[in-house]
Amino acid sequence: MKFGVLQFPGSCDEVDALHAARRVGDAELLWHGERDLKGVDAVVVPGGFSYGDYLRAGAIARFAPVMEAVIEFANDGGLVLGICNGFQVLCEAHLLPGALLPNANRRFTFRQVDLEVVQGDTHFTRACTPSLSIPAKHSWGRYYTDESTLDELEAEGQVVLRYASAQNFNGSLRDIAGVRNAAGNVFGLMPHPEHAVDPLTGSTDGLCIFQSMRLAVEGARV
């Protein structure tokens, strides 16, 4: 099982994601200017401020050469996880529905948040317990889409994670913290599971996301 973690100029959490992924498999960085995914089994689009997040968070990164390969990989059913800025990039690339708007408080905010796993049977949450404590830190994390799409997402089981009661500091509609695509192979979330993999630095509740991906990849191989 090998994860590939994208690296854009301005990525900040790519090394954290690399180390988190290495707790459950092999992992390597994939440079934004390359189109070759080097045969990885799953892609992680990490947090940070790709290309400075100028224009709009994720708006420039979606045009990076490596993203052409990621889009193709996703369309072929490959597993793609977007964390924070990565979630924004995947929305901009239309691999995921909706958009991330500036936080309701209009400030970058860092908090440890409690999450409710709404869908525990996805490729990304199969190994997770029903509630998770994971840090979130962002300025553009308010999940938004129109009402009918929200209804549809909920009906189709695409809302995977929600902020627990009183934890939704960014004003996300319907407390949505993470969504998947209709096919179930692309998943994005604003909180940072890669920062919750070591008891010394906080919780280990984020590890289950990476473990779930491993199960999905190895299950697909069997």
Add this chain to the structure above:
Amino acid sequence: MSETLPQQQDAALPTVEDALALGLTRAEYELVCEKQEGPPNQVELAMYSLLWSEHCAYKHSKKLLRTLPTEGRYVVMGPGENAGAVDVGDGLVCAFKVESHNHPSAVEPFQGAATGVGGILRDIFAIGARPIAVLDSLRFGEATSARSRYLLDGTVAGIGHYGNSIGVPTVGGEVYFEEPYEHNCLVNAMALGLAPRERLVRSAAAGPGNVLVLFGASTGRDGIGGASVLASAELGIEGGTAAEGGEPGPSTFPSYDDKRPTVQVGDPFEEKKLLECSLELLEQGLLVALQDLGAAGLTSSAAEMASKGEVGLDIDVRRVPLREPDLEPFEVMVSESQERMLCVVEPAKVDAVLALCEKWEVGGTAIGTITDSGRLRVFAGELLVGDMPVRALVDDCPLYDLAPARPSEPVYPVPAPVIAPGASPRDTLLALLASPNIASRRPLFEHYDAIVQSRTVRRPEQADAAVLQLPDGSALAVSIDCNGRRVAADPYRGTIEAVLECASNLACVGAEPLGTTNNLNFANPEKPHIAWQLTEAVRGLGEACRALEAPIVGGNVSLYNEGASGPIYPTPVIGMVGRLPDAARAGRLGFAREGDTIALVGPFAPSLPASELAKLRGEALPDGLPDIDVGAVRSAQFAVRGAVGVGALSSAHDIAEGGLATALAECCLAGGLGAEVELGGALVHGREAVHGSEAEHGGEDSGDPFEALFGEGSGGFLVSGPVSGVRSLGRRTYVRVIGTVRGQELRIALGGQSMNWSLEELSSAHQALAELFS
């Protein structure tokens, strides 16, 4: 570049008046003429005026700084480089330094604070270390002032904008609100970096024939004159520099509009690329020397590299990539455009260096060569537009002796009382917890990313010091501190207290000090009473660092911090880095387990003058603080550090602002547990040895419960744990068992009185800053 062309003959050479306007004195101008063997031209005068400014030359502080201890067993790189560095074992060094960006932040808080962070980060990666943490130390006027809130808001946003975007966690800091900072806020930023020992690089240029490469952002007109006009003069009102004895303007909402062009604008994305590019250049062994461009831009960087390497430099300003056309040569040389680095490269490696700059999308350009002339020569294409001896530029600025005199009258205004006379101890604790100097900093620090890079073992409010894990399982601890009010009351003892406080914070997480950095923020040193503050503070700093074996590895001096309302409190901000052997045993400040024994540890002798309570009561500063037994405090630190390090304690917290009762409340709130405490006669009557000690200490029979509960002083710790663990401390220091962790209330019995507070009411008082910052 031709060596034969004559120097540009400028018809209108600048005059002595131009030199005065740039901040030089008449005598300094004459000395420049002597060094130049004639009047300097515009380029030369601009460069001298910057390099001979207080900011670059430390001309009023250098003699004092030479008295500080700078050597020790962990020191790998001392003062003089971009940052200092200490050995942290396992082949790694920790680079660290604190710097100020006070005047730019007073003029434009967001960009001032942001570029302050950008500047200190460049200092760290300029010596080859990856920045791993930022801390900040902020001072504003009273929190009730609209201007303070505006500055606080902009500063926090600016620090967050830069640190968050570049992927370096902001792990700690401090902020105080005091009237003397109303017109001159302080914004100090400290950064830490980590490097393999052999990867450290110095800034000395070497090897005539080698190439000088500038990389990073292009150069524009931003920040021109920042070091001289902005950083080395008092902040005036309505622009302009406040002359001594001059008439101050209106005292509220001063406009610094005409200084705004001297503030630089930061771009963290550009710096993130610059950082990664610099570290990769070093990793591939492509550089001879590296230096960041900070205050005084290319002028300072080039001159310092040449001076350290005892070489000369030829620079062609025409090759410098410009942000806007038609910059004059002197503008190119003095621009403070951010996110630029300068390196020295062997000719054969230039192509590889430029290719790597290309990869990271940071423009790289060869702009000059190293020579053996000992002169810094500036060309505009073929034309020689400036020619100066490097030595004169960097080393020959006159140094001034201070004329210190202890002030005969109080320097600072008496604060307005904000607490009712005769307030009960119960109400007093709530008022203290709600005081902006003590209230929870969560509304501020939650706008900073404290965890990126995955090293943060203790986040803000989890422990007295931030703790960052290292690859070998050990950890770094770092603290930044200074209580300016206490330094104002007694510059010598107040500074010792600040150093001790940092070391006590480290002890509470189990860390041993490795080294210290400092930022000396003072008012105008040409005034005798300010010179006295500075001299006394540096004396205290040196003594304390010697006693703790925590030498100074680098720092910064920021003078002329005064505005229309007078001088700031003398504020020698201390940053201290330590190491603990086992990251898993890092201490916490919050009570952790029902039934744990609570003890007061150390030679704590609380007193009220200069305390937070004295301020709330509207009392004038005392003339002097009580004597400190530094050896006894050090023993207590040693004991606490040892007990934390072997896991004997559940919590450890240093007693600081607001005294013992405030510390108890903080431990309760951090752990979500109550406490039952019986102070009995221990503090009020000054003598009670529980274990191992017969010494007399404490309230000296004053009988004042306020002193026992809220008095301040060095050397007090509040610890909790199993009774055996707590008592083990008594082999080395004073220990008094005072209570038990229990329930959801804080109960204190003292001299026949009993008080109690619910955790909810303590917490509600402690959240007072949220209302001020929203």
